[in-house]
Amino acid sequence: MRKVIVMTAILALTACGQESNDKIERAKAASESAQAQAPVAHWALEITEGQQATITDSTGRLLDNGFTPYIYEREGVKHFLIGPFATEAQAREAQDKMKLKPKLDGIETNIIELPVAN
Template structure:
């Protein structure tokens, strides 16, 4: 991403006829300063087995109540998850919010730690 920003800045400066090395260096420095590391989620809520409703029905109920589920495959097994969350505490808090919503009765979850991305 940073390389794209730097190349764009260099091309913009060159196209304007301003090929000053000093301006190119300032553009590189500005792009490096603006780069922010996004937090990586390592925790999720796993929807447990035994649901009588279909995945589409459960997904609709979750979406209607502000939770976005997704399918995560690990070791050839698909997991139906909500998240990811940066911390375990955030995952537990979301689990508690789900328990308070009557329309989500019957949807059971477990807090799990996601495997590290390779």
């Protein structure tokens, strides 16, 4: 799953003309660190910004500001998420940090609880 996330981030960055190695390496590093959190994480921020076409723009802006987005598919529906977070409080803190970043204006999020992996 992490390889899919990294590839999605790489493709998104390439599609919006931001293919610098630095950004790709940051996406890989963030993905590897998120993998260590995954077994205990049950919360995430869902990007509710709108259309699928804006994902490439949003991905670049989020990565530039220290947030690693990923795509999560559940029951055939794809969700554009940031996280995962171990607690709802951590997700709320990340959401508040996003609101303070001027470059992330217009990216709306909802805090959601992820299903427990079986």
